[in-house]
Amino acid sequence: MKKTVLGALTVASFGLPAMAQDNIEVTLGVLNDRSGVYADLSGEGSVVAARMAVEDFDAASKGLDVEVISADHQNKPDIASNIARQWYDQDGVDAILDVPTSSTALAVADITAQANKILIDSGAGSTALTGEQCQPTTIHWTYDTAALAKGTGGAVTERGDTKWFFLTADYAFGHSLEEETMKIVEESGGEVVGSVRHPFPATDFSSFLLQAQGSGADVIGLANAGGDTVNAIKQASEFGITQAGQSLAALLMFITDVHALGAETAQGLVLTEAFYWDHDDDTREWSARFEEKFGSKPTMVHAGVYSGTMHYLRAVEATGSTDGDVVAEWMKANSFDDPLFGEGYVRKDGRVIHDMHLYEVKTPDESTGEWDLYKHVSTIPGEEAFLPMEGSGCAFANES
Amino acid sequence: MFDLLGIPPQVLMGQLLLGLINGSFYAVLSLGLAVIFGLLNIINFSHGAQYMLGAFVAWMLLEYLGINYWWALILVPVVVGATGVVLEKLALRRLYHLDHLYGLLLTFGVALIIQGLFRNYYGISGLPYQIPSQLSGGQNLGFMFLPNYRAWVVVASVIVCFGTWFVIEKTRLGAYLRAATENPTLVGAFGINVPLMIMLTYGFGVALAGFAGVLAAPIYSVNPNMGADLIIVVFAVVVIGGMGSIMGAIVTGFGLGVVEGLTKVFYPAGSAVVIFVIMAIVLMIKPEGLFGRNA
Numbered sequence: 001m002k003k004t005v006l007g008a009l010t011v012a013s014f015g016l017p018a019m020a021q022d023n024i025e026v027t028l029g030v031l032n033d034r035s036g037v038y039a040d041l042s043g044e045g046s047v048v049a050a051r052m053a054v055e056d057f058d059a060a061s062k063g064l065d066v067e068v069i070s071a072d073h074q075n076k077p078d079i080a081s082n083i084a085r086q087w088y089d090q091d092g093v094d095a096i097l098d099v100p101t102s103s104t105a106l107a108v109a110d111i112t113a114q115a116n117k118i119l120i121d122s123g124a125g126s127t128a129l130t131g132e133q134c135q136p137t138t139i140h141w142t143y144d145t146a147a148l149a150k151g152t153g154g155a156v157t158e159r160g161d162t163k164w165f166f167l168t169a170d171y172a173f174g175h176s177l178e179e180e181t182m183k184i185v186e187e188s189g190g191e192v193v194g195s196v197r198h199p200f201p202a203t204d205f206s207s208f209l210l211q212a213q214g215s216g217a218d219v220i221g222l223a224n225a226g227g228d229t230v231n232a233i234k235q236a237s238e239f240g241i242t243q244a245g246q247s248l249a250a251l252l253m254f255i256t257d258v259h260a261l262g263a264e265t266a267q268g269l270v271l272t273e274a275f276y277w278d279h280d281d282d283t284r285e286w287s288a289r290f291e292e293k294f295g296s297k298p299t300m301v302h303a304g305v306y307s308g309t310m311h312y313l314r315a316v317e318a319t320g321s322t323d324g325d326v327v328a329e330w331m332k333a334n335s336f337d338d339p340l341f342g343e344g345y346v347r348k349d350g351r352v353i354h355d356m357h358l359y360e361v362k363t364p365d366e367s368t369g370e371w372d373l374y375k376h377v378s379t380i381p382g383e384e385a386f387l388p389m390e391g392s393g394c395a396f397a398n399e400s
Numbered sequence: 401m402f403d404l405l406g407i408p409p410q411v412l413m414g415q416l417l418l419g420l421i422n423g424s425f426y427a428v429l430s431l432g433l434a435v436i437f438g439l440l441n442i443i444n445f446s447h448g449a450q451y452m453l454g455a456f457v458a459w460m461l462l463e464y465l466g467i468n469y470w471w472a473l474i475l476v477p478v479v480v481g482a483t484g485v486v487l488e489k490l491a492l493r494r495l496y497h498l499d500h501l502y503g504l505l506l507t508f509g510v511a512l513i514i515q516g517l518f519r520n521y522y523g524i525s526g527l528p529y530q531i532p533s534q535l536s537g538g539q540n541l542g543f544m545f546l547p548n549y550r551a552w553v554v555v556a557s558v559i560v561c562f563g564t565w566f567v568i569e570k571t572r573l574g575a576y577l578r579a580a581t582e583n584p585t586l587v588g589a590f591g592i593n594v595p596l597m598i599m600l601t602y603g604f605g606v607a608l609a610g611f612a613g614v615l616a617a618p619i620y621s622v623n624p625n626m627g628a629d630l631i632i633v634v635f636a637v638v639v640i641g642g643m644g645s646i647m648g649a650i651v652t653g654f655g656l657g658v659v660e661g662l663t664k665v666f667y668p669a670g671s672a673v674v675i676f677v678i679m680a681i682v683l684m685i686k687p688e689g690l691f692g693r694n695a
Binding site for chain 2: 035036037038039040041170196197198199201202203204206207208210211213214226227230231234235238239240244256257259260261262264265296
């Protein structure tokens with residue numbers, strides 16, 4: 001009798017993992033800003049994008065039980081770290097997605113590596129994620145400050161606007177964006193005639209804009225983000241700076257910011273993005289579905305969460321594992337052809353290489369709707385857009 | 401002319417003028433706070449949210465009803481002021497007999513709720529609002545390009561500020577008001593409806609915030625946090641001017657705008673803190689504020 005019970009138990013305990021193998025449970029955690037300055041460009045939209053990926057991948061019929069959960073990190077590294085730890089240790093999360101703001105992304109990247117899970121970052125811009133502070137389990141999907149500097153800084157200088165004046169947000173992000181763009185400007189034959197650091201956040205930019213106007217620069221580079229950029233552009237138009245012949249280059253701007261300004265104020269602005277909803281038939285089709293679920297057009301961050309999730313699920317399906325190292329290795333070994341980002345691949349250091357695009361904001365006459373905002377200027381091939389891996393400071397990627 | 405620390409006079413003139421323009425916003429906002437505090441003894445922490453409400457209501461009038469900026473300038477203060485009246489009647493009125501702190505907590509909570517609601521419905525990125533066509537463009541003053549709209553902001557603020565000061569300090573209505581705050585029972589005995597008066601005064605203070613919101617909509621980003629970013633500075637302005645002093649709020653509003661503007665030229669990194677440094681110094685030397693009547 002005892003033997004039978006024991007036997008039954010053994011069968012049961014052997015049976016369970018076998019069943020789990022049939023259906024791999026995957027939990028994805030979208031960790032981003034849901035109430036602060038980046039809530040529109042990441043926020044709930046990223047959760048919607050992740051869910052769409054799970055649906056489109058048809059995970060259920062491929063033996064994956066995927067659950068998507070979300071949390072607000074309030075752009076604070078300590079809060080982000082606590083949530084990431086709890087998710088990995090207690091809630092069985094296998095991968096964290098999005099994580100805008102560089103400081104929170106770097107903190108989560110460390111914890112992810114310790115837990116041997118995966119971080120697919122879409123919202124943050126710091127090159128350190130795949131540079132000095134790189135981790136084998138970090139995948140940096142959508143953009144970084146170097147690619148933005150390269151796209152906007154390079155294109156504007158080559159267009160003939162060679163004298164730059166920088167309006168820079170006075171904190172780490174602004175400084176690094178300014179520094180990287182200055183480098184590109186000088187490499188492209190341009191010259192930096194001055195810069196001013198403004199407090200973060202700031203409401204009134206007229207004083208700084210007047211200084212920029214007096215500098216004799218051809219172009220004013222805005223090394224800031226979100227509301228600061230919106231305010232600066234609004235006021236530059238008011239003070240007749242663009243009408244007087246100086247142009248503006250927004251070094252980090254999302255379509256939600258351009259939408260907030262409207263075509264009237266933002267027209268002529270040049271900016272770099274990885275994704276625009278109206279780029280081709282594939283992006284239009286996907287964005288229409290996204291809009292139906294979410295209520296507004298997707299940003300490149302939302303698109304990055306979608307594509308990153310897709311590639312991750314492909315890796316889990318192929319390897320039958322959610323182990324961080326195993327999945328990361330597969331993701332890096334297999335390139336992708338994505339409807340939103342085109343052909344691309346994940347480099348050894350975790351940097352995703354795909355094309356970036358330079359856009360110009362349409363004039364009100366050209367724009368046919370509130371989201372019809374960009375016209376395509378040029379495409380920057382992925383290999384040129386991002387920093388080369390050599391010399392990036394990522395130790396494990398540069399070992400033999 | 402003179403060359404101050406390597407800054408040419410044209411630049412200096414330009415920055416002085418810009419400071420004055422920013423000071424206009426400080427003046428109108430701190431005036432509303434000073435009226436509410438001076439006459440009702442309420443520390444109105446929802447002032448920033450009410451300013452934001454002003455900008456949003458202006459946007460809504462245009463977007464949903466096609467009502468232009470000029471009508472908004474009149475309608476928005478009425479609408480926003482009415483929300484203030486409702487708040488006073490339903491909640492604030494119950495707190496008059498308690499410590500100031502309760503009013504502060506209540507209005508702070510209300511501010512968080514209003515901001516949260518707008519964030520939920522309209523997102524955080526902000527909404528576009530154009531400068532009215534009559535005021536677009538600007539004048540070349542030789543030393544700077546002055547947008548017509550900014551000139552209008554200064555004129556409108558000066559008129560509203562001194563109009564308010566005049567009514568409170570120089571008219572019979574103002575005298576009743578001041579008397580009612582000194583001794584409500586006695587004034588009530590003369591047949592004046594004191595609760596109604598107090599309710600309308602709060603509504604008026606809130607309407608001033610709404611008015612500033614309309615003025616700000618075309619030039620600043622219209623987003624749910626626009627008031628939260630500004631309100632702390634405005635409180636500092638009120639403290640420097642002297643809590644409750646009407647003239648103090650107006651003069652320090654304009655004055656500190658200029659000081660902040662100059663800091664942006666000489667030491668840009670300090671422009672975010674200069675007002676607080678002044679506040680600390682004033683509190684040490686003259687705790688009742690520059691124009692405070694009683695400590």
